[in-house]
Amino acid sequence: MEELTKEQCTKSLLPIRDALDVINGKWKLHIIGSLLHGNRRFKDLQRDISGITAKMLSQELKSLELNGLVSRTVYDSAPVIVEYMLTPYGKTLQKLMDELRLWGTEHRKRMISPAAVK
Amino acid sequence: MEELTKEQCTKSLLPIRDALDVINGKWKLHIIGSLLHGNRRFKDLQRDISGITAKMLSQELKSLELNGLVSRTVYDSAPVIVEYMLTPYGKTLQKLMDELRLWGTEHRKRMISPAAVK
C-alpha cells in the first residue's frame, strides 16, 4: 500500500467536495427526493416541499440543472407548463443517497444510545 | 414496490442530513483525511492542513469528538501532549468518502467535457 503525500491527500478531497457541493444546501435533497417520485411542475414542487420559497426553489433548480441532474421542459401551452425531471444521471445519485442514509441511520442510533454500540 | 407518502419521504431525508452534517463544513474532511494517516497532535494537524486556524481546528475537533469519530487523549507529560485519533467508528467514514469520491470524480469529468458523456 502506497502512502499518499500531503498534496495527493488534499487533491483526493476535491472530488468529494464536488459531490457534496452538488447536493449541499437546505433544499436540494428535498427537490431530488420529490423528483425521484416522478416529474413535477414548479408549483407541484412548492407544494411537495413545505417551507420552500419560490426564490429558493428557482435558485436550486437552476443549480441542479447546471449540474446535469435535472432537466427543464417548457410546454408551449396556455398557461405555459414547465416540467422538471431527474435526468438518468440525476438518478445515479440515488445510490449515493442510500449509502448516506444507511450511515446516517446507524449514526442516529449511536447518538441516541451510545452505550449500546460502544 | 411501495409508494412513499410525503411524510415518509421527508423523514427518509433526515438520516441523510445527519450523515452530511457530520462531515460538513470547510475543514472536517481535511481533519479526517489527516487522521486516516495516523494519530496527530494539535500542531501536527495545523501543519498538515494549510490555512486552518487554531480556532477552527479546535472547534471542528470538538464536533468530531462529540460525534464519536475522533478521540482525544491527553498525556500527562511536560509540556502536555494531546493526541487525536480516529475511532474505529470514525474509520467507517472511509467507505462513504470513497463512494463520494467516486461519484465526484465522474461528475468532474462530466462537467469538464459534457459532450463525451452525453
Add this chain to the structure above:
DNA sequence: TATACTACTTACCTTAAGGATAGTGGTTTC
C-alpha cells in the same frame, strides 16, 4: 528573567446562505 513552545480561547468582523415580501408578465375564468 526573557523568550518560546503547546494547546488552546476570546472578541470582533466579514461574507454568504437563506428568508420575507412584493412584483412581473402572460393567460384564463367569472
Add this chain to the structure above:
DNA sequence: GAAACCACTATCCTTAAGGTAAGTAGTATA
C-alpha cells in the same frame, strides 16, 4: 374588467459560518 393562476424575479434583511488577531495558562529552555 377584476380576480386568479402559473412560473418565476427582485429587493431587502437576518443569521450563521468562518476569518483575523490577540490573549491565556502552563512549562521549559537560554
